Amino acid sequence: MNKILSNYDEILKQIRFCNGNLDRKYCETKLIAVSKQFPKEIIQILINKGHKLFGENKVQEAQLKWMDLKRENSEKKIELHLIGPLQSNKASLALDIFDVIQTVDREKIALKLNKYLGEKTDLKKKFFIQVNIGGEKQKSGIEENLAQQFFKWCSNDLKLNIIGLMCIPPLGEPPAPFFKKLRNLCDQLNLMHASMGMSNDFESAIEHGATFVRVGTGIFGERN
Ligand SMILES: *Cc1c(COP(=O)(O)O)cnc(C)c1O
16 A cells, blocks of 8 residues: 555656656646456555546446445546456447546447447447557557547547547557657647556656656556
């Protein structure tokens, strides 16, 4: 427990330090604590500390943990982000659980989100488009050269409130060029938010203009 809190403080300190070093055009970087595979009791420690932004990568796991956690902490204004792939048959459930969906990556998903949002008009949701920034075959995300067209269609035709772009750079390569590319794409599309950077590379992501970093291991420790 103490370890998690001291990790958390350390990460926050580094984020502030990186932000302070920059002549920033963008808003200050926010930390998403990625709590996947960690149980409610562990997550509650950070909630008690006052942290509000969390990320999960699986809809069903999030449902099991966060339906309760959100109810038990309803006064705390928690914002839960989906950062993993979304299947179309879980789109409706995802809208019930998550406040922000960062992985809008194909037409089918965008259409489903549009459909269910229409039925849940009371929901104020935010979305990111996931970009396959390394052009990797197996990786999800819209191709970089289709991103502009997809963004326009999602926001103009489907009225999805797209606030930024998200990426996961290729493993085993220096991430900086990919962070730079995603930030440039955000700027071209007039999007403030870039969600990029994880435990191992969030400092570089901030240097290149991340407004959200997603840190799991660095706070909660290794997952099984
Ligand atoms: C798990 C995950 C993270 C956090 O990764 P760590 O290396 O544990 O910080 C960030 N983004 C996505 C999309 C993830 O799935």
